[in-house]
Amino acid sequence: MSGDWVVPLGDAAAGDPDTVGGKGAGLHRLVDLGVRVPCGFVVTTDAFRAALTDAAGTVDTVEAPLRDLPPDAPIDVVERAASTTRARLLRAVAAGPVLDAVRTAYDELAGGICRVAVRSSAVGEDAAGASYAGEHDTYLELRGRDAVADAVCRCWASLYTARAVSYRAHAGLGAAGAMAVVVQEMVPARAAGVFMTLNPANGDRSTVVCEAVWGLGEPLVSGAVTPDRFVIDKISGEVVRREIATKERSLVRSAEHPGTVEVDVPADRRDEPCLDDAELAELLELARRVERSAGVPQDGEFAVAEPGGPARVQLLQTRPETVWSARAPRAAAPSGSGSALSAVLATLTRGASAAPPHEGTPDHGG
Amino acid sequence: MVADRFPSPFDIETPAGAEGWESMYDWYHLFGPERRELDEGRFWFADRLHHPDVLHPYDEIQCECWWQALGAFNTRIFAMPPAFGVDQRILNGRLYVTPVAAPPDDVAARAEEFGRRAGHYYERWDAIYAEWKEKVTAKLAEIRAMRFDPLPDLEPESTVFDHVGHSAGFRMIRDFDRLVLTMYETYQYHFELLNIGYAAYLTFFAMCRQAFPDISDQSISRMVGGLRVELYRPDDELKRLAKEAQRLGLGDRLSGTEDAATLFASLREDAAGAEWVADWERTADPWFLINTDPGHPGGYHTYPTWADQPDIPLASVREYLRRLTDGESIDRPTDEVLAERDRITAGYRELLSDADRATFDDTVGLARQVFAFIEEHVLYIEHWMWATFWAKSHELSRALAAMGEVDEPEDMFFLRRYEVAEAIYDCVAAWSVGSRPRGADHLRPLIARRREIYTALRAWEPPPALGPPPSQIDEPFTVMLWGITTSSVSEWLRADGDDGTLRGTAGSPGIVEGPVRVVTHPSELPDVQPGDVLVCPATSPAWAPVFARIAATVSDVGGIMSHTAIVCREYGMPAVVGTGNAVSSLRTGQRVRVDGNAGVVTVLEPA
Numbered sequence: 006m007s008g009d010w011v012v013p014l015g016d017a018a019a020g021d022p023d024t025v026g027g028k029g030a031g032l033h034r035l036v037d038l039g040v041r042v043p044c045g046f047v048v049t050t051d052a053f054r055a056a057l058t059d060a061a062g063t064v065d066t067v068e069a070p071l072r073d074l075p076p077d078a079p080i081d082v083v084e085r086a087a088s089t090t091r092a093r094l095l096r097a098v099a100a101g102p103v104l105d106a107v108r109t110a111y112d113e114l115a116g117g118i119c120r121v122a123v124r125s126s127a128v129g130e131d132a133a134g135a136s137y138a139g140e141h142d143t144y145l146e147l148r149g150r151d152a153v154a155d156a157v158c159r160c161w162a163s164l165y166t167a168r169a170v171s172y173r174a175h176a177g178l179g180a181a182g183a184m185a186v187v188v189q190e191m192v193p194a195r196a197a198g199v200f201m202t203l204n205p206a207n208g209d210r211s212t213v214v215c216e217a218v219w220g221l222g223e224p225l226v227s228g229a230v231t232p233d234r235f236v237i238d239k240i241s242g243e244v245v246r247r248e249i250a251t252k253e254r255s256l257v258r259s260a261e262h263p264g265t266v267e268v269d270v271p272a273d274r275r276d277e278p279c280l281d282d283a284e285l286a287e288l289l290e291l292a293r294r295v296e297r298s299a300g301v302p303q304d305g306e307f308a309v310a311e312p313g314g315p316a317r318v319q320l321l322q323t324r325p326e327t328v329w330s331a332r333a334p335r336a337a338a339p340s341g342s343g344s345a346l347s348a349v350l351a352t353l354t355r356g357a358s359a360a361p362p363h364e365g366t367p368d369h370g371g
Numbered sequence: 372m373v374a375d376r377f378p379s380p381f382d383i384e385t386p387a388g389a390e391g392w393e394s395m396y397d398w399y400h401l402f403g404p405e406r407r408e409l410d411e412g413r414f415w416f417a418d419r420l421h422h423p424d425v426l427h428p429y430d431e432i433q434c435e436c437w438w439q440a441l442g443a444f445n446t447r448i449f450a451m452p453p454a455f456g457v458d459q460r461i462l463n464g465r466l467y468v469t470p471v472a473a474p475p476d477d478v479a480a481r482a483e484e485f486g487r488r489a490g491h492y493y494e495r496w497d498a499i500y501a502e503w504k505e506k507v508t509a510k511l512a513e514i515r516a517m518r519f520d521p522l523p524d525l526e527p528e529s530t531v532f533d534h535v536g537h538s539a540g541f542r543m544i545r546d547f548d549r550l551v552l553t554m555y556e557t558y559q560y561h562f563e564l565l566n567i568g569y570a571a572y573l574t575f576f577a578m579c580r581q582a583f584p585d586i587s588d589q590s591i592s593r594m595v596g597g598l599r600v601e602l603y604r605p606d607d608e609l610k611r612l613a614k615e616a617q618r619l620g621l622g623d624r625l626s627g628t629e630d631a632a633t634l635f636a637s638l639r640e641d642a643a644g645a646e647w648v649a650d651w652e653r654t655a656d657p658w659f660l661i662n663t664d665p666g667h668p669g670g671y672h673t674y675p676t677w678a679d680q681p682d683i684p685l686a687s688v689r690e691y692l693r694r695l696t697d698g699e700s701i702d703r704p705t706d707e708v709l710a711e712r713d714r715i716t717a718g719y720r721e722l723l724s725d726a727d728r729a730t731f732d733d734t735v736g737l738a739r740q741v742f743a744f745i746e747e748h749v750l751y752i753e754h755w756m757w758a759t760f761w762a763k764s765h766e767l768s769r770a771l772a773a774m775g776e777v778d779e780p781e782d783m784f785f786l787r788r789y790e791v792a793e794a795i796y797d798c799v800a801a802w803s804v805g806s807r808p809r810g811a812d813h814l815r816p817l818i819a820r821r822r823e824i825y826t827a828l829r830a831w832e833p834p835p836a837l838g839p840p841p842s843q844i845d846e847p848f849t850v851m852l853w854g855i856t857t858s859s860v861s862e863w864l865r866a867d868g869d870d871g872t873l874r875g876t877a878g879s880p881g882i883v884e885g886p887v888r889v890v891t892h893p894s895e896l897p898d899v900q901p902g903d904v905l906v907c908p909a910t911s912p913a914w915a916p917v918f919a920r921i922a923a924t925v926s927d928v929g930g931i932m933s934h935t936a937i938v939c940r941e942y943g944m945p946a947v948v949g950t951g952n953a954v955s956s957l958r959t960g961q962r963v964r965v966d967g968n969a970g971v972v973t974v975l976e977p978a
Binding site: 061136189204207209210211212236239240241244245246333335336337338343344345346347348349350351352353354355 | 451452453478479482485486489490493570571573574577578579581582583584585586587589590593610712715718719722723724726727729730731733734736738809880968
C-alpha cells in the first residue's frame with residue numbers, strides 16, 4: 006500500500022477506480038478520449054488510507070462507531086454514529102504528510118492561485134448500476150492551499166454522512182470503503198448543466214437531452230431552479246425540442262472572495278436560451294464520443310466557460326446511465342416480424358399510432 | 372366560446388349572385404336531401420390541396436378521376452385494412468372530401484387479403500413499376516396522337532381511298548370519349564401503386580417513431596429521399612441550359628429582361644444563339660410539359676405549362692446563369708444528399724436492437740423503392756398526362772368555337788363533360804346533315820349565367836371544414852397527405868390569428884425572418900425577390916426555380932409529404948405547410964418569422 010497520494014487526471018494511474026474513485030476514473034477516461042475537461046489531480050484512496058493510518062492507527066478505529074450499528078438502527082442513531090465518525094476522522098487527518106502533498110499539488114496547479122472545485126470520488130460510485138448521485142460533498146470556487154486541504158478532509162468525512170451510510174446500506178454496498186478526492190480548476194461557467202445520451206422520459210436512444218442554467222450547474226443538480234431543456238437528435242444534430250425556462254437566479258463565482266454567490270439574472274437574459282446552437286452542437290459531439298467509447302448510454306455534467314464561443318464546452322463528469330441502460334432498446338417493430346410486409350400490416354391495423362404525430366410529445370425527465 | 376363543430380353543409384348559404392350553381396356540377400357530386408342524414412354526420416374538409424379554387428364545370432373530370440380510382444384500389448382491389456376511399460362533394464363550387472374508414476370488424480380480414488395482394492406488389496415493385504411506366508407512356512402517346520380540328524367541308528380523299536369507313540364527325544364524338552376515358556384509365560394506374568406505396572412509406576415512419584419517439588419527420592424523410600428521381604429532371608434541364616448559354620457565350624444576351632419571344636427571335640439571328648434556342652425547343656418536349664398550378668399540378672385547365680409560358684422557365688435559367696456568373700455551384704448536391712442519407716440511416720440503425728435491424732433494413736429498402744414512384748408519378752401523370760389532356764381539351768374547345776357551337780373557346784369549360792358530349796353531337800349532327808346546330812344559341816344564356824355564378828362563387832370564402840370533427844384524426848393518409856390533424860382542426864375551430872401566429876406542420880427545419888410575398892398564380896412568380904418568404908396555397912414542382920431565390924415557404928395546404936415540404940428540405944430552407952389560411956391572413960411586404968422546426972409563423976409587423 007504505497008501508491009502515489011496525488012496523481013494528475015491525465016496520468017495512467019488515474020485510470021484505476023480503486024485508486025481514484027468512480028468520478029476520478031471517469032474524468033481520466035475523458036482526458037484519454039481527448040475530451041476537454043478542467044485540469045486537475047486526484048487525491049487517491051491510498052492518500053486517504055495513509056492519512057488515517059498515520060494518525061489513528063487504522064481505518065477501523067475511525068469507523069468503529071458505525072461498525073457497531075445494528076442493521077435496522079433508527080435514523081437518529083445512525084446520524085449520531087456518523088457524526089462521531091466524521092469528527093474522529095477530521096481530528097485524525099488534520100496534520101501529516103498527506104495533506105502537505107495535497108497542498109503542493111495545488112501549488113503546482115496553475116501556480117497555486119487558481120480557483121478550484123474539490124469533489125468527492127468514492128470507490129464504487131458512478132459505476133453502472135449505482136449512481137451515488139449527490140451523496141458526497143463537493144466544494145466550489147476554492148482558492149488557497151489550506152482551503153483546498155481542508156475541503157479534501159471534508160470530502161473524506163462525507164464518506165460517513167448519515168445519508169451516504171443509508172444509501173450504501175440501501176444499495177447493499179456494505180462498508181464505506183475508501184474515498185478519493187478530485188481537485189480541478191474551476192471553469193468560470195457562463196452556463197452549465199447536465200446531459201443524458203438518451204431521453205429519460207421515453208428511452209429514446211437517438212437523442213441527447215440536456216438541461217442547463219446560467220452560471221454554475223449546482224442549483225440545477227440540486228433541483229433549486231427550472232432549467233432550459235433541449236432535445237438534440239444524435240444522428241442529424243437537429244435540436245428537435247427547446248423548452249426555455251424563465252431563469253431568475255443563478256449561482257456564480259463571487260468576485261471579491263473565494264466561493265459562490267447567488268445573483269439575479271439580468272432581466273434581458275432570463276428568458277433567453279442559455280446555450281446557443283454552436284454550444285449544443287459541441288456538447289452533442291462530446292456526449293456522443295463519450296457514449297461510443299463507453300459502449301452504454303451515459304449521463305454527465307458540463308459547463309460552458311466564459312465568455313462562451315467555440316471550444317468552450319467542458320465536461321465535468323460522466324457516468325453510465327443506470328435506468329434505461331438496463332433495458333433493451335425500444336422496439337421498432339412487433340417482435341418476430343422481420344419483413345417489411347409484416348411491418349406494413351402491423352402499421353395499417355394499429356390505427357392511430359400509424360400517423361406521424363403532428364407535435365412532439367411533452368416529456369419530463371432529466 | 373369555441374365551437375365544437377363546423378357548419379352543416381345543409382346550412383351553408385348560396386353566395387349572392389350564385390343562385391343555381393348546382394346546375395354546373397353533376398348531381399351525384401352534390402349534397403342532396405336523400406343523403407342528408409349520412410352526410411350531416413360526417414366530417415368534411417375543403418380539399419384545397421388538389422382544388423384550391425372554384426371548379427369549372429368541365430374540370431369536374433379531374434375530381435372524378437381520383438374519386439373513383441382511389442376508392443376502388445383502397446376498398447375493392449387491395450383491401451387497404453383501415454381505409455376505404457375518400458368521398459367527395461361539391462359545395463358552392465368547392466370540393467369537400469371525407470375519408471371513409473373500413474368497418475373496424477373487417478380490418479383483420481382485410482389485412483389478410485392486403486398481405487397477399489399488396490405483398491405481391493411489394494415483392495416485385497421495381498419490375499411492376501417498369502411495366503407501369505410503359506403503360507402510362509402508352510396512354511400518353513395515345514392522347515398526344517388525338518387531334519380535334521374543325522370538321523372539314525369535304526372529308527379528305529384518304530377517307531375514301533383508305534377505306535376508313537367512318538367520318539370525321541364520328542371520330543370527334545369518339546375521340547372526346549376516348550380522351551376522357553384515357554384520363555380515367557390513367558388514374559387507375561395512378562392508384563395501382565400510389566396508396567400501397569404510401570402504406571409502405573408510412574410504415575417506415577411509424578417504425579422510426581416507435582423506436583425513436585423524438586425523431587423529427589425530416590430525419591425520417593431524409594433516410595428515404597434524395598434519390599435520383601426523374602421529378603428533378605425538368606429543373607436539371609434548366610440548369611443545363613444555363614450552363615449551355617454560358618458555354619456558348621450568351622450570358623450577357625440572356626441577362627436582360629425582355630420576354631421569351633423577343634429574346635428567342637433575337638438569339639436566332641446568329642449561329643450560337645440559334646443553337647441554344649434549338650436546344651431549348653428540343654428540351655421543351657417533354658421536360659417543360661410542367662403544369663404550374665399552385666398545389667396539385669394539373670388540377671385545373673386554366674394554368675399554363677412551362678412550354679406554354681416560356682417566361683417562367685426562362686426566369687429560372689436567368690437566375691441560374693446569374694449564380695453561375697457569380698461563381699456559385701448550381702448543381703443539386705445529389706452525392707452529398709445520398710451520402711448523408713446513408714450516414715443517418717446507419718446512425719439510427721446502430722441504435723436499434725439486433726432483433727429490429729432486419730425489419731428496419733427490409734422496410735427502409737421498400738420505402739426507398741416506393742418513394743421513387745411516389746415522387747416520379749407526379750411527372751408522368753400530374754404533369755405529362757394532365758398537361759396533354761388540358762391541351763387537347765383546349766384544342767377541342769377551339770374547334771367547337773371555330774364551328775360556332777360555342778362563341779369562344781373558353782365557353783366549353785363552363786359545360787360539364789356530359790354537356791360537352793351533347794354539344795359535340797349537336798355540332799356533328801348539323802355538320803353531317805349540312806344543317807345548322809342549335810348550339811351557341813341554346814348554350815349562350817346558360818354559359819353567360821354560369822360565368823356570373825363562377826365569379827360570385829370565387830368571392831366566397833369557404834369554411835375549412837363542415838360537420839362534426841372526429842375526436843381524433845388518425846386516418847394516416849389524411850394526416851400525411853393533407854396535413855390535417857386533430858390539432859389543426861381545433862385550430863380552425865378557434866378562428867385563429869388573434870395572437871399573431873399561424874400554426875401548421877413543420878415541413879422543413881430552420882428559422883428565418885423575411886418579408887412576405889403572397890403568390891397565388893404562377894404569373895406572379897417573377898415578382899418574387901431574393902430573401903422573400905413565399906406564402907402560397909401550395910407549390911408545385913413547376914415552381915422549383917423560385918426556390919433558388921426565397922428564404923422560406925409557408926403554404927395553406929400540404930403535409931410533410933407535400934411538394935413544398937419535399938422541395939424545401941431538398942433546398943435546405945424552412946417550410947411551414949398546411950397552415951390553412953396563410954394566403955388570406957398575410958400580406959405581401961409584412962415581416963414574418965418562419966419556424967420550420969416548430970411549424971409556426973409569427974407576424975413581426977402587424978397588418
